[in-house]
Amino acid sequence: MRRPSRLTLSIATAAVALTASAPPAQAALRHNDYYDDYLVLYFDDDFGGFPAVYWKSDPAMIRHDSDKASSVRNNTDAAWVLYDDKNYRDRAFCIPPHHEVRDLGWPAYKFNDKVSSVERLPYTAPCGGRPRIGDPIR
Ligand SMILES: [Ca+2]
Numbered sequence: 001m002r003r004p005s006r007l008t009l010s011i012a013t014a015a016v017a018l019t020a021s022a023p024p025a026q027a028a029l030r031h032n033d034y035y036d037d038y039l040v041l042y043f044d045d046d047f048g049g050f051p052a053v054y055w056k057s058d059p060a061m062i063r064h065d066s067d068k069a070s071s072v073r074n075n076t077d078a079a080w081v082l083y084d085d086k087n088y089r090d091r092a093f094c095i096p097p098h099h100e101v102r103d104l105g106w107p108a109y110k111f112n113d114k115v116s117s118v119e120r121l122p123y124t125a126p127c128g129g130r131p132r133i134g135d136p137i138r
């Protein structure tokens with residue numbers, strides 16, 4: 001049986017070295033890229049703390065997630081409505097696609113630790129007459 005040539009071995013070694021020295025793919029990603037296509041409710045402001053991740057409407061967020069969100073990123077192509085109470089009730093803000101709110105406790109919102117249900121609107125549905133919240137994700 002033919003043994004691998006010296007050239008083959010050196011190419012293999014180079015490939016391994018290249019792989020080992022390459023930075024992890026994640027290093028180049030922004031934080032929100034991990035949550036592509038999700039609504040992410042962060043327990044702390046400035047997108048810190050535990051990230052509660054949603055991809056569809058939830059009329060009754062689990063106790064662990066409810067009344068905890070302090071910042072939010074909408075990484076989806078759909079608008080979402082955040083409600084103070086479960087079953088899509090009480091005060092509500094609509095966050096357009098690919099928008100974020102760094103601090104839900106901002107005086108204009110006063111929505112810190114309030115969100116208890118989330119509604120994903122159909123892709124083509126705008127926020128309509130609902131109060132809008134957030135800035136485009138940078
Ligand atoms: Ca919080």
Ligand SMILES: [Ca+2]
Pocket residue numbers: 066067083084085086113114115116
């Ligand atoms: Ca609430």
